[in-house]
Amino acid sequence: MEAASSDMALNADYGQALALVRAKSVDDVVATMRFAYDHALPVVPQGAMTGINGGANAIDGCILLSVRAMDRVLDIDATNHTVTVEPGIINADLKKTLAEQNLAYPPDPGSMAISSIGGNIATNAGGLCCVKYGVTRDYVREIKVVLPDGTLTRLGRKTAKGVAGLDLCSLFVGSEGTLGVIVEATLEVIALPPEPLTAVATFPTEHEAAATVSAYMATGLRPSLLEFLDGITINLLNNFGDFGLDDSVGAMLIMQSDAPTAASDVERFTEIAEENGALDVAFSDNTADNEALIATRRCVQPANELYARSHGGGQLIEDICIPRSAMPEFFDGLAEIRKETHTTIAVVAHAGDGNTHPSIFYDAKDPQSRAHAEEAFEQILDLGLRLGGTITGEHGIGSVKARWLTKELDEGSRRLHREIKNAVDPLGIANPGKMLGAL
Amino acid sequence: MEAASSDMALNADYGQALALVRAKSVDDVVATMRFAYDHALPVVPQGAMTGINGGANAIDGCILLSVRAMDRVLDIDATNHTVTVEPGIINADLKKTLAEQNLAYPPDPGSMAISSIGGNIATNAGGLCCVKYGVTRDYVREIKVVLPDGTLTRLGRKTAKGVAGLDLCSLFVGSEGTLGVIVEATLEVIALPPEPLTAVATFPTEHEAAATVSAYMATGLRPSLLEFLDGITINLLNNFGDFGLDDSVGAMLIMQSDAPTAASDVERFTEIAEENGALDVAFSDNTADNEALIATRRCVQPANELYARSHGGGQLIEDICIPRSAMPEFFDGLAEIRKETHTTIAVVAHAGDGNTHPSIFYDAKDPQSRAHAEEAFEQILDLGLRLGGTITGEHGIGSVKARWLTKELDEGSRRLHREIKNAVDPLGIANPGKMLGAL
Known part of the structure; x- marks a missing residue:
């Protein structure tokens, strides 16, 4: 459990977890979240633990909920150019599987050989190819998430376009585990680009x-x-x-x-x-x-x-x-x-x-x-x-930059963040203290 | 006021408004929303009134809040490929202004000659070019919005990438006036594409x-x-x-x-x-x-x-x-x-x-x-x-399809929609009944 208590952040503290759950299925995640909700226990969702801002670090008394073992490719739709995966799959492994069918999932964070798609989504990961191909969010069409009370829901849509309701899929992309746990994702893929x-x-x-x-x-x-x-x-x-x-x-x-x-x-x-x-x-x-x-x-x-x-x-x-x-x-x-x-x-x-x-x-x-x-x-x-910039282009806030987020966002935005976090996670058990902790 | 009470929907009812405000500035919008909030009056934000699902239609006792007269281009940054505009500018007018500098804002809804950028953002409008160039959301980097209580806030960022906080900018894109009023937008632009x-x-x-x-x-x-x-x-x-x-x-x-x-x-x-x-x-x-x-x-x-x-x-x-x-x-x-x-x-x-x-x-x-x-x-x-599709690819829900949205979204998603709407708009004064009205 000690080994599972900190990600690759070099300067982030971590606490003492109560338990480590290695989920093998959506049901495992649902059961864990229900238990946590019933007992008001904080849950820290974890993928491949390669983040560098402490987003996946243990906090005192938490359940560490790893989805790393949920790493299957569930469907490759070469006609409609989508792939559906579990969150634990490693970015580079997905790329390799898709390349066999002349398809590509572009986002390529520095960590792509070791980071998971679920973690990439939770941090809206970038990479070297973004300058032409965009970031993770641009490829996420639909996700299934387990909400803090254990409810499983589907956000977004599998089609190329869609405006039915609020864009809650994008809200969860980059939310660093503070709103729920991503358990499945349908991603847009493209034809394998030529050699540059x-x-x-x-x-x-x-x-x-x-x-x-x-x-x-x-x-x-x-x-x-x-x-x-x-x-x-x-x-x-x-x-x-x-x-x-x-x-x-x-x-x-x-x-x-x-x-x-x-x-x-x-x-x-x-x-x-x-x-x-x-x-x-x-x-x-x-x-x-x-x-x-x-x-x-x-x-x-x-x-x-x-x-x-x-x-x-x-x-x-x-x-x-x-x-x-x-x-x-x-x-x-x-x-x-x-x-x-x-x-x-x-x-x-x-x-x-x-x-x-x-x-x-x-x-x-x-x-x-x-x-x-x-x-x-x-x-x-x-x-x-x-200079008109942001404190984080692609690594996220985690615990390391939580205090700084308050400098970047204005009072209205900070209040919106708090209100939405409280609405989705009224008990405050979803990765508490991370990203939104200082707002 | 009667003429300002219905958009281009052919089969949507509309009610009897109390007042029509033609905002000329952000301050006008702030003052209107504060008044509405203090008196718990519903507000229907309006752009060019070209929607076809009744999203901008009057409801009984509402204030119609038009931002159509706020139509200036505030800044064109040809080096960083962004443009900052007020919401009332017509899509085709923006395109024309940008073309003079060999720049293009791609989204081209059927209504582009008559619809406003604010309305395009509020509905996440699509168009003919989306198949290659994507939809409105893909071009919205930063928006300023007036929240239901009159607070002005800035969401998103002007830079090419950014993950500081929840993606509240995307949450407001396509929200059809149910969360607040968009009063300014910074959009990504591209080099003018060649003739096809x-x-x-x-x-x-x-x-x-x-x-x-x-x-x-x-x-x-x-x-x-x-x-x-x-x-x-x-x-x-x-x-x-x-x-x-x-x-x-x-x-x-x-x-x-x-x-x-x-x-x-x-x-x-x-x-x-x-x-x-x-x-x-x-x-x-x-x-x-x-x-x-x-x-x-x-x-x-x-x-x-x-x-x-x-x-x-x-x-x-x-x-x-x-x-x-x-x-x-x-x-x-x-x-x-x-x-x-x-x-x-x-x-x-x-x-x-x-x-x-x-x-x-x-x-x-x-x-x-x-x-x-x-x-x-x-x-x-x-x-x-x-067939695995969505009830709306680009037109939005408005009042016409509000009942149908309940069929597309699962119970968890419906609940999330209600919770987030209530958190952002506790008095329920932002375009009530539209889009989320049946959830």
Whole structure:
């Protein structure tokens, strides 16, 4: 039970659970929720426990309710392009199953090899492909959920369109277990996209890279991936694996296009990168090379963790999403925050969406180092809000950012959140304290 | 006030309003809602009054609150591809303003020349382009709403992604004025798409056309438009204008592709139509011809109204959305319903989305004719639900289908709807009776 009491958040507390239920069926979930309701016991729904904000962490006296073992594909409808799954299935496993039928479920969070679809829905997970293909919510047509009192209900619809009633399906997407437990989902799928072309551009500083992103996205062309890595991140990657990236540069952009116009898209990207001061732009249409490059990009978090472990173990991960045009200003602000708080901050970003992930490192055994990191964390959240952004683009609130949610939402919205939470979960047993806990 | 008491629904009752407020500003809306809240008076929010289910109809003793005069474009952000507008702006006017900057707001309900963006959001309006570009909800990033007690709040976010809190923005999209009044919206826009190629295929019966749609969509290719017209609709169009359509056929499909692969898309469509028994397939890359054809398609409702006026004036419009693969079966069921109820039913459909609009004609002065039409209406709704569909793909519930919503939603969902409505609008003054009135 101890092992099931915390997700992958590095800096979130967790409590002492009463019990762990490993549900194998919808009936198990219904029975658990009824019991919890009858005894007014808090329930923490859990999937693959890969969240990084403590959303699935135990709280004192709770029932941990894992749906990880409910991992079947219930139906693939290749004609209507939908798939119906249980919530415990791992994102990458679903992708593999669909690929056999030339179908794809696009959302690809960094955690896709280890995170579950139920967790992806509960956090409205994003990823690298969002810049073209959108986020989890865009693919969820219908869900079955068990409400706090144990009632099983169906929200949304299986059809391409539908406006019958309030959009309660979207309300539950991203609700982080605070309204009920997702036990089944029907997702839209698409035809498997073709292999992309890839361009890699390097820049003297973050500024030129950010300006390139803003200018390229303003053309209206939709890359299938547009990732940013700052110089520190490139260095940490080279330390992690023998990747041989040019770590003398200030920033790097990886751009892909899987459109029929990929060749001209990549050409246009090159022009814009060069206009904005790129040091170098390279291309590849070699699938193996491209996959290796994206795999390298997906090593950023392990590389950051390796660095953290050898520097006192502390890491705070941000998830600021800002308007793309504000990215140069964001990096200016970040430079000041680094200076003022004496912190090392590495930045990777889903740049096409303006979704940045600064990682703040600190020595967990040094209270002053931790305090500096926390100060930087707060200042970055403030900076993001000041630039018209949000405190979380895709990771969610969990327990780590619950206090910050009150800064982003206005009083009317906070009240609405409380009223709706109370209406759906009057006993307050559905993942209490998480996301909405400070509102 | 009488003129402002009913929308374009042909068969919805309306009551006697107390007052009509023509708001010119957010403050006007706030003041009106505060007054209504203090006096527990029902408020019916209104845009351009073009809905067809009575959603904006007066109820006895209500305040009609029109935001039609709030029609400014507040900001166009061409770099970040967003536009911020007041709710009263007409959809087509917004499109025109954006086109000057090579930008587009895709959602294109049949009513786009006359309907307002606020109304489009309140009903989550669809249209012809949805098959590729999605519905209104997919473009709404942030809204400002005035809650039933007069509180102004901001829901959603302006950034490309964001998961801070519950998705209350989506909850208000499609809520038909039952939760509050939308007073501002920030919408995602895209680069103006290129001119499409067009193909027109004719078929001996609806069956071959429906099978073509299902097979073409299963390829994963995304047409930018895929419309179905049955033989009766084609005849009514020819009677309405001198369109010269071949009205000896059983059905017609209009397909467009604006993709870089348009030429091969149209070719593939032709192959599939021929494999499925098309009588004829014609193409066009002539912009004027294509626009004329789509303008003809957009005449379906006026053509139907002309027919209705010369046949007793009655028309019931359905909005069933079903899985595309169920369309052949749907037409079988429809044929039986026609026979059993002795009704004339013309069908147009956004076929790529499985969204069908059967129009049932009747003599409004003949109670038996009306009873037959109502029987057909109910049977078609039943048929849609039986085939895994929804009673409304894009028109909404309003007052006309409120009773039917109880059939589509299960008990858990109905309860959730009631709880959330009561939480947000405890006095029940926001468009009472509409959409949620029978739950």
